[in-house]
Amino acid sequence: MARKSLTKPRKMASQKRSRATVDALVEATARILVKEGFDKASTNRIAEAAGVSVGSLYQYFPTKESLVAAVIERHQQEIMQTVRGELTGILAQPVEQAIRMLVTVAIKAHRVDPKLHRVVAEQIPRVGELEKLATFNRENYTLFMAYLAQHRDELRVEDLELASFVCVTTIEALTHNAVLHHSKMMSDEKMRALVDEASRLIIGYLKG
Amino acid sequence: MARKSLTKPRKMASQKRSRATVDALVEATARILVKEGFDKASTNRIAEAAGVSVGSLYQYFPTKESLVAAVIERHQQEIMQTVRGELTGILAQPVEQAIRMLVTVAIKAHRVDPKLHRVVAEQIPRVGELEKLATFNRENYTLFMAYLAQHRDELRVEDLELASFVCVTTIEALTHNAVLHHSKMMSDEKMRALVDEASRLIIGYLKG
DNA sequence: ATGAAAAGCGAATCATCGCTCATATTCTGT
DNA sequence: ACAGAATATGAGCGATGATTCGCTTTTCAT
Numbered sequence: 001m002a003r004k005s006l007t008k009p010r011k012m013a014s015q016k017r018s019r020a021t022v023d024a025l026v027e028a029t030a031r032i033l034v035k036e037g038f039d040k041a042s043t044n045r046i047a048e049a050a051g052v053s054v055g056s057l058y059q060y061f062p063t064k065e066s067l068v069a070a071v072i073e074r075h076q077q078e079i080m081q082t083v084r085g086e087l088t089g090i091l092a093q094p095v096e097q098a099i100r101m102l103v104t105v106a107i108k109a110h111r112v113d114p115k116l117h118r119v120v121a122e123q124i125p126r127v128g129e130l131e132k133l134a135t136f137n138r139e140n141y142t143l144f145m146a147y148l149a150q151h152r153d154e155l156r157v158e159d160l161e162l163a164s165f166v167c168v169t170t171i172e173a174l175t176h177n178a179v180l181h182h183s184k185m186m187s188d189e190k191m192r193a194l195v196d197e198a199s200r201l202i203i204g205y206l207k208g
Numbered sequence: 209m210a211r212k213s214l215t216k217p218r219k220m221a222s223q224k225r226s227r228a229t230v231d232a233l234v235e236a237t238a239r240i241l242v243k244e245g246f247d248k249a250s251t252n253r254i255a256e257a258a259g260v261s262v263g264s265l266y267q268y269f270p271t272k273e274s275l276v277a278a279v280i281e282r283h284q285q286e287i288m289q290t291v292r293g294e295l296t297g298i299l300a301q302p303v304e305q306a307i308r309m310l311v312t313v314a315i316k317a318h319r320v321d322p323k324l325h326r327v328v329a330e331q332i333p334r335v336g337e338l339e340k341l342a343t344f345n346r347e348n349y350t351l352f353m354a355y356l357a358q359h360r361d362e363l364r365v366e367d368l369e370l371a372s373f374v375c376v377t378t379i380e381a382l383t384h385n386a387v388l389h390h391s392k393m394m395s396d397e398k399m400r401a402l403v404d405e406a407s408r409l410i411i412g413y414l415k416g
Numbered sequence: 417a418t419g420a421a422a423a424g425c426g427a428a429t430c431a432t433c434g435c436t437c438a439t440a441t442t443c444t445g446t
Numbered sequence: 447a448c449a450g451a452a453t454a455t456g457a458g459c460g461a462t463g464a465t466t467c468g469c470t471t472t473t474c475a476t
Contacts, residue, residue, distance in 0.1 A: 011422095013422095013423085014422075015422065015423075015472095015473065015474085017422090017423070017424090017472080017473080018422075018423060018424090021423080021424080037335055038333055038335060039333065039335050042462080042463055042464080043463075043464060043465080044426095044463070044464085045463095047426095052424075052425085053424060053425040053426055054425085054426070054464090054465080054466095055423095055424065055425050055426065055465095055466080055467085056423070056424050056425070057465095058464090058465065058466075059422095059423070059424075063464080063465085064463090064464065064465090122333070122334045123333045123334060123335055124333065125246050125247065125330070125331045125332065125333050126330045126331055127245055127246060127247050127331055128247075159401065162398070162401060162402065162405060163405070165385075165386075165390070166382060166402075166405050166406065166409060169381050169382055169385050170378050170381060170382065170409070172381070173377050173378060173380070173381030173382075174374060174377055174378065174381075177373075177377050178373075182373070190370070193367065193370060194370065194374075197370060197371070197374050197413075198374065200413060201374060201378070201409065201412075201413040204409075204412040204413055204416075205405075205408060205409040205412055205413075208412075221452095221453090222452080223442095223443070223444085223452065223453075225442080225443080225452090225453070225454090226452075226453060226454090229453080229454085250432080250433055250434080251433075251434060251435075252433070252434085252456095255456095260454075260455085261454060261455045261456055262434090262435075262436095262455085262456070263435090263436080263437085263453095263454065263455055263456065264453075264454050264455075265435095266434090266435065266436075267452095267453070267454080271434080271435090272433090272434065272435090
């Protein structure tokens with residue numbers, strides 16, 4: 001199957017060597033992004049760091065943008081894996097416990113490679129393909145709304161959608177800022193205090 | 209005062225023609241950023257849109273970065289002008305009123321050129337000089353903490369700094385997301401509902 | 417073992433863009 | 447009216463960096 005001018009999307013890796021190459025590229029991109037910053041992350045430099053040639057890079061990623069997108073996607077997958085692992089347990093909990101655990105897991109999620117998270121949030125311009133990347137995942141939003149629906153009678157909320165928006169946005173912002181911009185102030189005591197405060201904030205809101 | 213090889217920082221504009229040029233450049237940059245996006249905003253294109261030559265651009269802005277910084281600074285000034293105007297009145301209000309007015313003014317602030325606000329928040333990489341640009345102004349944070357201190361006896365907060373962090377971060381995130389990502393859902397009724405919810409959230413938190 | 421497909425290579429191409437500089441025009445004080 | 451300072455011009459330099467392509471090496475199925 002010869003590919004003549006397949007300029008748009010490159011083909012999948014099928015042999016295991018090539019899968020290793022793809023992994024190395026994504027890994028190297030993440031490393032360069034963190035250590036050198038977005039504007040130093042040229043495709044040639046990335047290929048070199050990955051120990052492969054630029055040509056190989058373009059075998060699997062049609063554009064630099066798509067490579068960066070792959071890094072972001074992988075990072076989001078890792079975060080969602082962390083979250084999903086705890087989520088089933090959380091959803092069975094009563095409101096007070098659930099919210100507190102949710103805040104805790106949100107902090108945990110932001111501590112999965114926080115350096116990369118910061119680069120993604122602050123240095124990578126959302127242009128072109130990256131434009132549609134949601135800052136916080138829609139999945140969280142939907143799941144949270146489902147939980148609210150289940151506990152509706154215990155709660156003082158009329159508009160579930162609005163309440164979900166408020167809660168998810170708030171938890172995301174608080175944990176994001178705490179972990180990524182105040183990590184020194186937030187070592188141990190303070191972080192527990194933050195969990196307390198954030199939980200009180202949300203629970204107070206939900207239970208009136 | 210001849211300038212021989214003043215490569216680093218360019219001189220100030222003193223005559224009114226040059227001040228007009230500077231204004232046109234900043235204005236054109238903002239326009240291009242909004243209409244074409246960050247990656248299309250080359251210095252040549254900006255100069256053309258401003259109706260001046262690239263050379264003139266570099267008379268006043270040593271780097272492209274500094275020009276973008278000027279745009280951001282101007283935008284932040286405009287926002288802070290809006291906020292400061294209402295702020296003195298707000299600080300005299302009792303807590304319930306004050307918070308509600310604060311949320312309202314935060315929305316208003318985000319409605320000052322929201323398109324530009326979005327480009328600044330999402331498309332411009334915080335690299336180099338732009339790195340130190342705070343997402344939300346430190347000024348808000350300080351002022352809010354002062355207000356909390358004044359009303360400390362009415363409130364159920366021990367750590368003023370933490371409480372300020374929580375409130376300012378939350379209000380900023382809610383209004384930012386509402387205005388910039390849900391503007392259609394947020395036309396008239398919904399927006400009033402959001403003010404209600406956000407106010408209830410914060411007031412409940414502060415007053416226990 | 418062998419031929420074809422898959423994977424890898426990297427020098428070279430090509431376009432973009434930030435920025436400079438030699439020159440031209442306009443302003444301002446006298 | 448004139449000189450010098452301030453301002454404006456824009457072709458082009460130089461660097462960077464994304465992407466390509468002709469070729470080699472490795473893998474796999476038979």
